Amino acid sequence: MRIGIGYDLHRLVPGRPLILGGVTLPHDKGLDGHSDADVLTHAIIDALLGALALGDIGAHFPDTDPRYKDADSMKLLQYVHALIQSHGHQIINIDTVVVAERPKLRPHADTIRARIAEALNLEEQAISIKAKTNEKAGPEGREEAISAHAVVLLG
């Protein structure tokens, strides 16, 4: 078995969609970035790559590469999943934390979980999405950013 950890943070800005785990959420701001800035999916991708010591998301999908401008991060996740499988491994489970003051994510957690499970062809029981505020402290608490942490176990 192999374990991996991933972390990411993106700034919240006006005029961008807010996409978490492939789900577009209603909000007055979205996450800034070269790709679709899906911070949760990026954390999961880094955890998957880290589990097999295959580098990080920036090495595989450089943010200087125009191919990844506004890229659908769920497609990048599926690419990395195939890479994991090509190394003879499969995902046992994924646990995540998303840190956001607003919008409240808990009402959307099951939708996000279902979307990620579908993309990875896993049971929903294999995916955990936990939503935390940051008690109004730090960049997440001041609604300047959203961050995400992910841990994966591969068999």
Ligand code: MG
């Ligand atoms: Mg990112």
